[in-house]
Amino acid sequence: MSIDMSQARTASNPGTDAAPAQEKSLGELLGDLTRESSNLIRQEVNLAKVEIKDKMSVLAKDVVKIAAGGALAYAGLIVLLIGIGHLLDLLMPTWLAFTLVGAIVAGVGGFLAMSAVNALKQADLAPHQTVETLKEDAQWAKQQIR
Numbered sequence: 001m002s003i004d005m006s007q008a009r010t011a012s013n014p015g016t017d018a019a020p021a022q023e024k025s026l027g028e029l030l031g032d033l034t035r036e037s038s039n040l041i042r043q044e045v046n047l048a049k050v051e052i053k054d055k056m057s058v059l060a061k062d063v064v065k066i067a068a069g070g071a072l073a074y075a076g077l078i079v080l081l082i083g084i085g086h087l088l089d090l091l092m093p094t095w096l097a098f099t100l101v102g103a104i105v106a107g108v109g110g111f112l113a114m115s116a117v118n119a120l121k122q123a124d125l126a127p128h129q130t131v132e133t134l135k136e137d138a139q140w141a142k143q144q145i146r
Contacts (some may be wrong), residue, residue, distance in 0.1 A: 033144055040137050044130060051127040058123060062116045069113025076106025 024032070079102030086094050 033141075036144070037141065040141075044134060044137065047133060048127050048130045051129055055123075055125045055127070059120070059125065062120045062123065065116035065119070066113055069109050069111075069116060072109025072112060073106050074109075076102050076104075076109055078102075079105055 079098060081102075083096075083098030083102050086098055
């Protein structure tokens with residue numbers, strides 16, 4: 001979602017005259033600046049909300065992967081424990097089969113969890129677009145005051 005900042009900077013208030021800046025009083029100029037600043041702040045907040053929402057959806061996917069990896073690793077541990085139990089009770093082929101299955105499930109779960117943790121470490125959650133537009137807005141406000 002893109003917010004058009006040019007409208008906030010160029011829009012005139014329909015209730016005031018479209019007089020050039022040289023003919024406006026100081027009070028009118030300050031009123032215009034206040035209105036434009038409040039519009040700008042509202043748009044910046046909306047931009048930040050959209051940007052953070054997008055970043056949170058990526059974060060949520062990685063959290064689901066961690067949970068799935070943990071569940072698979074837990075299931076693998078249970079199967080490994082069953083294999084150890086059969087080791088004590090039965091001959092080698094049965095416990096070996098359960099142990100191999102458990103090791104594979106635990107390995108897949110561990111791999112899934114580690115890949116999600118690495119993805120979270122690399123995730124950049126800072127709202128860069130909002131920071132950039134705030135810098136632009138600060139420069140614009142400085143120019144309006146001159």
